[in-house]
Amino acid sequence: MAILMTEGLTKNFGGLRAVDSLTLGIEEGKLTSVIGPNGAGKTTLFNLITGMIRPDAGRALFHGEDITHLPIHQIVRRGISRSFQILNLFNELTLFENVWLGVQAQQGHGRELLSPADALGSVEAETHRIIKEFGLAGKEEVPVKLLSYGDRRILEITISLTAKPSLLLLDEPTSGLVSEDRKRISEFLKKLSTRLTLLVVEHAMDVVLSISDHIVVMHQGRLLAQGTSEEIRANPRVQEAYLGGQYRLA
Amino acid sequence: MGRGNAWRKRLANPMWAVFLMFALFPYIPYIGRYISLGTEVVIWSLFALGFNILLGYTGLPSFGHGAFFGIGAYAAGIYFLRVSKGLWGPLFMSALIAGIAAALIGFLVAKKRGIYFALITIAVSQVFYFIAFRWDDLTGGETGLSGIDRMDLGIPGLLRIDLSPPLTYYYFVLAIFILCTLLIWRIVHSPFGRVLQAMRENELRASYLGYHTAAYKWAAFVVSGLFSGLAGGLYTLLINSAFAFVLDWTQSGNVVMMTLLGGGTVNFFGPVLGAAIFIVSRDLLSAYWESWMLLYGLIFVVVILFIPSGILGLIGGRKQTVLR
Numbered sequence: 001m002a003i004l005m006t007e008g009l010t011k012n013f014g015g016l017r018a019v020d021s022l023t024l025g026i027e028e029g030k031l032t033s034v035i036g037p038n039g040a041g042k043t044t045l046f047n048l049i050t051g052m053i054r055p056d057a058g059r060a061l062f063h064g065e066d067i068t069h070l071p072i073h074q075i076v077r078r079g080i081s082r083s084f085q086i087l088n089l090f091n092e093l094t095l096f097e098n099v100w101l102g103v104q105a106q107q108g109h110g111r112e113l114l115s116p117a118d119a120l121g122s123v124e125a126e127t128h129r130i131i132k133e134f135g136l137a138g139k140e141e142v143p144v145k146l147l148s149y150g151d152r153r154i155l156e157i158t159i160s161l162t163a164k165p166s167l168l169l170l171d172e173p174t175s176g177l178v179s180e181d182r183k184r185i186s187e188f189l190k191k192l193s194t195r196l197t198l199l200v201v202e203h204a205m206d207v208v209l210s211i212s213d214h215i216v217v218m219h220q221g222r223l224l225a226q227g228t229s230e231e232i233r234a235n236p237r238v239q240e241a242y243l244g245g246q247y248r249l250a
Numbered sequence: 251m252g253r254g255n256a257w258r259k260r261l262a263n264p265m266w267a268v269f270l271m272f273a274l275f276p277y278i279p280y281i282g283r284y285i286s287l288g289t290e291v292v293i294w295s296l297f298a299l300g301f302n303i304l305l306g307y308t309g310l311p312s313f314g315h316g317a318f319f320g321i322g323a324y325a326a327g328i329y330f331l332r333v334s335k336g337l338w339g340p341l342f343m344s345a346l347i348a349g350i351a352a353a354l355i356g357f358l359v360a361k362k363r364g365i366y367f368a369l370i371t372i373a374v375s376q377v378f379y380f381i382a383f384r385w386d387d388l389t390g391g392e393t394g395l396s397g398i399d400r401m402d403l404g405i406p407g408l409l410r411i412d413l414s415p416p417l418t419y420y421y422f423v424l425a426i427f428i429l430c431t432l433l434i435w436r437i438v439h440s441p442f443g444r445v446l447q448a449m450r451e452n453e454l455r456a457s458y459l460g461y462h463t464a465a466y467k468w469a470a471f472v473v474s475g476l477f478s479g480l481a482g483g484l485y486t487l488l489i490n491s492a493f494a495f496v497l498d499w500t501q502s503g504n505v506v507m508m509t510l511l512g513g514g515t516v517n518f519f520g521p522v523l524g525a526a527i528f529i530v531s532r533d534l535l536s537a538y539w540e541s542w543m544l545l546y547g548l549i550f551v552v553v554i555l556f557i558p559s560g561i562l563g564l565i566g567g568r569k570q571t572v573l574r
Binding site for chain 1: 444
């Protein structure tokens with residue numbers, strides 16, 4: 001059963017067709033990876049699905065509901081959350097405050113003008129629980145800009161999860177990480193995929209092949225192929241058009 | 251944490267020192283004699299604190315905020331002269347009308363950021379300036395409105411306080427200032443206030459956490475407009491009149507300068523310090539030198555160059571306004 005469907009999704013940037021009539025179904029409960037060379041339209045696809053930009057044609061359906069023209073926060077509240085390729089955090093705030101803001105958004109206290117924020121016990125408790133769950137305990141009071149890059153990558157995913165999404169979009173979660181940290185994130189994603197549907201854009205092939213249930217290959221805004229790791233590895237069109245000597249699939 | 255501890259923390263708040271200083275101001279030798287100067291400092295402090303909800307806490311450069319001060323000033327005057335001579339009526343209307351104006355303008359600016367936000371607010375404030383200047387029947391045009399007296403404060407038959415002496419009016423304004431400051435303090439430290447600060451740090455991420463950022467910006471704009479309008483109403487009662495000058499663009503510039511000079515982007519009380527320095531130096535310097543603005547401008551440039559976060563940026567390393 002597809003949790004997310006795109007139907008003929010199209011986005012032009014000037015003369016460039018970034019996403020070209022893309023029709024795609026994302027299976028519920030699976031970890032789907034989107035791969036493709038730079039400029040294939042992967043991040044644009046994420047931006048379209050989450051309401052950051054509007055498509056020129058086509059639509060996106062989430063649980064069968066048309067979400068194409070909803071604003072970002074309403075899409076988030078319906079259960080789609082995302083992380084960013086370029087870290088997108090509250091850099092001046094502490095790790096605790098970053099997570100706290102996400103939990104508060106989820107619990108819906110933002111409209112309270114006159115109560116002290118420090119008195120929100122349930123938000124605080126949930127924040128501590130999440131920080132512990134994701135292995136970030138002990139760093140609560142560290143301003144995010146001073147955290148290690150690996151920790152910030154984890155935090156980027158962690159605060160995307162505070163919205164309690166049923167579908168999480170991860171844009172290059174291992175980007176810029178050394179292999180040790182990449183392994184840490186891979187493990188983390190595998191564990192996560194037992195709880196919710198994941199759609200992951202990733203360049204690191206070792207990560208993609210080891211974690212994905214399903215792989216979607218994009219090329220110049222179009223869907224080139226999709227299937228399991230084995231099917232993609234064996235697909236001659238993928239080998240030719242995308243991998244063509246540059247990458248070797250182990 | 252024990253209850254006693256929480257109280258100690260509350261009492262250690264610099265807020266009480268600020269209130270005490272203002273309460274003792276009339277008894278400070280030499281400058282204490284200029285009561286209306288003190289009143290003006292308190293009024294501008296309120297205006298700047300309200301303004302700083304946008305600039306310091308939400309990160310929105312409202313460079314036409316004098317509009318709300320001016321609208322409040324005229325609302326109080328017009329209500330007093332046309333509708334009903336009272337004390338609370340004009341003051342209530344100054345906050346209300348400015349709040350309504352902010353709500354309407356808020357729709358225009360809620361989705362804007364940075365320079366576009368700033369430009370629209372400037373343009374809108376200019377519109378109000380010309381309305382005040384041209385709409386003779388309502389605003390008195392160039393001559394403005396006068397004869398707006400301060401009515402007695404009290405409960406009919408029980409208590410009456412004559413607010414016409416400058417000293418009594420000073421304490422009346424101070425009482426309102428204290429109430430509003432407590433209120434603004436609560437707002438910026440509320441869950442709502444933290445969302446504003448989150449938007450200042452990263453608006454896109456805030457919306458990806460599920461916050462309706464445009465609605466929060468609109469609400470911040472309205473709250474800020476209410477306090478600015480009330481400050482304008484108090485000012486009308488201070489000078490017993492309202493002129494188009496209150497809507498002049500330099501007023502909008504002044505509140506920005508005060509807030510930045512004092513350190514409004516890093517400290518809750520930055521705007522108060524900035525307002526005090528601005529108003530006092532205007533009065534003291536202008537007595538000796540007509541071009542005092544030149545000197546003040548120089549001070550401003552030097553402070554911003556060497557302490558970009560403003561004077562209160564010197565104390566406290568970590569931003570005080572950043573959550574917790």
